[in-house]
Amino acid sequence: MSGILEVSGEWLALREPEDADARSRDLALAAAAMLPEGPIVVHDLGSGTGSMMRWLAPLLPGPQTWILHDWNADLIERATDGVRPLDRHNAAISVYPQTGNLANLRATDLAGASLVTASALLDVLTSRDISAIVDACVGARCPALLALSVTGDVRLTPRDGLDAAVEHAFNAHQLREADGRRQLGRYGAPIARGLFSQAGWHVRPGTTVWRLDHRRPRLLSEWFYGWVDAAVEQDPGLRAEAKRYRQLRTSQIERGELAAQVSHVDLLAWPR
Ligand SMILES: C[S@@+](CC[C@H](N)C(=O)[O-])C[C@H]1O[C@@H](n2cnc3c(N)ncnc32)[C@H](O)[C@@H]1O
Numbered sequence: 001m002s003g004i005l006e007v008s009g010e011w012l013a014l015r016e017p018e019d020a021d022a023r024s025r026d027l028a029l030a031a032a033a034m035l036p037e038g039p040i041v042v043h044d045l046g047s048g049t050g051s052m053m054r055w056l057a058p059l060l061p062g063p064q065t066w067i068l069h070d071w072n073a074d075l076i077e078r079a080t081d082g083v084r085p086l087d088r089h090n091a092a093i094s095v096y097p098q099t100g101n102l103a104n105l106r107a108t109d110l111a112g113a114s115l116v117t118a119s120a121l122l123d124v125l126t127s128r129d130i131s132a133i134v135d136a137c138v139g140a141r142c143p144a145l146l147a148l149s150v151t152g153d154v155r156l157t158p159r160d161g162l163d164a165a166v167e168h169a170f171n172a173h174q175l176r177e178a179d180g181r182r183q184l185g186r187y188g189a190p191i192a193r194g195l196f197s198q199a200g201w202h203v204r205p206g207t208t209v210w211r212l213d214h215r216r217p218r219l220l221s222e223w224f225y226g227w228v229d230a231a232v233e234q235d236p237g238l239r240a241e242a243k244r245y246r247q248l249r250t251s252q253i254e255r256g257e258l259a260a261q262v263s264h265v266d267l268l269a270w271p272r
Helices: 011-023 025-033 051-059 071-083 125-138 165-172 186-199 215-236 236-254
Strands: 038-043 063-071 096-099 115-119 144-157 200-210 259-271
Touching: 011 071, 011 115, 011 125, 011 144, 011 200, 025 051, 025 259, 038 051, 051 063, 051 115, 063 071, 063 165, 071 096, 071 165, 115 125, 144 165, 144 186, 165 186, 165 215, 165 236, 165 259, 186 200, 186 259, 200 215, 215 236, 215 259
Parallel strands: 038 063, 038 115, 063 096, 115 144
Antiparallel strands: 144 259, 200 259
């Protein structure tokens, strides 16, 4: 895979508890209700180190087999080597790695799948990747639970005059072309939703929000500095004001006074 887009296992570990709090349990339980009796096979796309599996497996019946798809073999290895979650009946699940680019996913790769899942994925994909995923799910007639795609909406408390400009520049930065790929950023989820609808599928969205504050100060600060740095890279005109902004927000984080709501959306798609 390409270096610039590489996701670190440390970042995935840092965000995992907040992701678990934010994902829609309602949609997960609705997906669980669609599963057939007996053994189930779940394909998690862009699995990283397996955060979605650790969250969802205990909500689903067993016996369960998970196939973890990612183009980063090192991240999948952490999931397959790590502690395995138990299913709803406290039985161990089976996990297998599948390394490759999701742009090449086909319906045959999902043959026999009971459910496709993903988390924090759609916003980092290209339109080609998303088309391939939707076509593969539709071809395999397999429901899909696609969690935690960013919507681009951020609300910081207390407010500051620079918030909107940083939000705007960050959202533009997400759409940049990097390593020959143009990521869809906040358009990823609406595009996936539109493609499923076009195929005649039902799609149910759920609003999901990261609520960052003094309870997870490291995640709040890592997220915040990444957000501002990307915005300044996108719009160097923000550089001078961003210095004051960073100092202000740093002192608010240190005093436990800063809170951020980072909006996401979960989608559950299934055939009519
Ligand atoms: C933001 S991370 C989320 C990982 C994991 N789902 C989680 O929630 O912790 C996105 C993951 O998708 C993978 N990924 C991105 N684009 C991909 C592609 N086109 N093919 C395969 N994997 C991809 C990355 O390697 C990374 O592990």
